[in-house]
Amino acid sequence: MGDLVFFLILLGMGYGVGTWTEKRHYRSIMEREEQLLHLPAITAKKVELDNSKVERAVLVVGSAVISVDYFKRLLAGLRNIFGGTVKSYETLLDRARREALLRMKEKAHGASMIINVRIETSTIGKRAFKGKLGSIEAIAYGTAIKMNS
Amino acid sequence: MRFIPRQSSGNVNVTKTSAIREFLILAGSLLAIILILYLILGFVIEMVIPHLSPRLEQAMAVNLLPRIVGSETDEAKSRELQPLLDRLQEHCTKLPYHCTIKVSPSPQINALALPGGTILIFSGLLDRVASENELAFVLGHEMGHFAHRDHLRGLGRGLVFMAISTALFGPHSQINKLAARFLNLTELSFSRRQETSADHFALEVLHCAYGHVGGALTFFEKLAASEHSRYNKISFFSSHPLYPERLHELQAYSRQHGFGSGKLTPLPDDL
Numbered sequence: 341m342g343d344l345v346f347f348l349i350l351l352g353m354g355y356g357v358g359t360w361t362e363k364r365h366y367r368s369i370m371e372r373e374e375q376l377l378h379l380p381a382i383t384a385k386k387v388e389l390d391n392s393k394v395e396r397a398v399l400v401v402g403s404a405v406i407s408v409d410y411f412k413r414l415l416a417g418l419r420n421i422f423g424g425t426v427k428s429y430e431t432l433l434d435r436a437r438r439e440a441l442l443r444m445k446e447k448a449h450g451a452s453m454i455i456n457v458r459i460e461t462s463t464i465g466k467r468a469f470k471g472k473l474g475s476i477e478a479i480a481y482g483t484a485i486k487m488n489s
Numbered sequence: 490m491r492f493i494p495r496q497s498s499g500n501v502n503v504t505k506t507s508a509i510r511e512f513l514i515l516a517g518s519l520l521a522i523i524l525i526l527y528l529i530l531g532f533v534i535e536m537v538i539p540h541l542s543p544r545l546e547q548a549m550a551v552n553l554l555p556r557i558v559g560s561e562t563d564e565a566k567s568r569e570l571q572p573l574l575d576r577l578q579e580h581c582t583k584l585p586y587h588c589t590i591k592v593s594p595s596p597q598i599n600a601l602a603l604p605g606g607t608i609l610i611f612s613g614l615l616d617r618v619a620s621e622n623e624l625a626f627v628l629g630h631e632m633g634h635f636a637h638r639d640h641l642r643g644l645g646r647g648l649v650f651m652a653i654s655t656a657l658f659g660p661h662s663q664i665n666k667l668a669a670r671f672l673n674l675t676e677l678s679f680s681r682r683q684e685t686s687a688d689h690f691a692l693e694v695l696h697c698a699y700g701h702v703g704g705a706l707t708f709f710e711k712l713a714a715s716e717h718s719r720y721n722k723i724s725f726f727s728s729h730p731l732y733p734e735r736l737h738e739l740q741a742y743s744r745q746h747g748f749g750s751g752k753l754t755p756l757p758d759d760l
Contacts, residue, residue, distance in 0.1 A: 355508070370496075377494045415508060418515035427504045427511065434502045 358409030402443030622704025633690030701751030
């Protein structure tokens with residue numbers, strides 16, 4: 341009985357707190373995306389530029405580690421039995437990728453553009469070694485180009 | 490090519506969905522599947538039990554018994570009672586087991602038939618037994634459960650449930666530990682039909698061993714009287730319910746087979 345109560349508390353807390361932090365994070369992501377909209381980050385390797393006007397080109401990296409709450413982990417576990425789209429992990433990955441891109445852009449403060457942008461994802465944490473999902477890390481990197489003013 | 494920065498509206502990477510609804514659907518269907526499997530395997534167990542060899546049962550018992558019996562058994566009393574059980578089993582039954590008796594020091598008025606041929610008898614019941622005949626009736630009743638393999642039926646479904654949860658979630662998962670709690674091995678419940686046929690078996694044993702069935706009815710009457718006067722619930726009746734028909738059934742069966750009553754054999758002095 342004690343186990344069951346503990347399990348239900350974890351489940352309820354996971355759902356409540358998880359939903360609340362997710363909403364808050366999305367609000368922050370939208371705001372910052374709007375603010376950094378002026379800085380293009382593109383995947384093209386080469387862009388036509390007048391080389392004499394390029395002042396600096398540097399590597400910029402942004403990374404974010406995000407964990408999934410207890411409720412969503414259980415939901416994904418249930419989904420693993422039946423198969424199908426694991427919807428409960430979608431926001432996790434979406435948030436991690438967008439947060440990493442934002443941090444990369446914040447790192448490239450003053451640049452005119454970021455080219456050759458790549459995003460990579462990996463699972464980390466103790467559970468990751470047992471083939472289970474613990475937290476995920478998204479890392480975004482690219483070349484920031486600063487032009488002569 | 491001109492690059493125009495623009496915030497995209499909406500998010501294709503995240504499905505708009507209600508997590509609670511998805512959870513209820515998934516958990517509900519999982520429960521339904523487990524329930525269906527449980528019912529099906531319940532029938533399978535019914536079919537399998539008659540073919541289960543006593544040897545396999547003994548192998549199962551190795552893991553199960555310590556959980557039920559515990560370490561506290563009264564070895565001296567157990568040894569004292571074993572000859573009576575051996576005599577009853579040898580001369581009056583054809584059980585595929587070698588039954589052993591274990592006395593547990595507990596005020597419970599109860600006796601249990603456990604997998605592998607072990608009869609667990611609580612000292613609370615021993616204290617209330619006045620003659621060897623009464624004790625023989627209790628032992629005969631439990632041997633009746635062995636003969637009809639009722640003790641496995643009570644256990645079977647619980648084991649099936651454990652097997653399902655182990656297969657789905659692994660042996661060390663929380664859910665499996667939770668399932669193990671539902672498997673209360675000491676509260677095997679038997680149906681009326683099973684109790685009645687175990688009673689018949691006990692009467693046959695009594696008649697074979699003593700030439701009469703005296704003691705069988707007195708024991709029940711005594712327990713029933715003490716149930717009304719002192720205890721609200723006596724566990725021998727909760728796992729072996731005493732319904733009004735049971736006494737009549739015993740009397741009817743005795744009359745039908747010409748089993749009379751006779752002189753009671755006293756208990757050995759040590760008990």
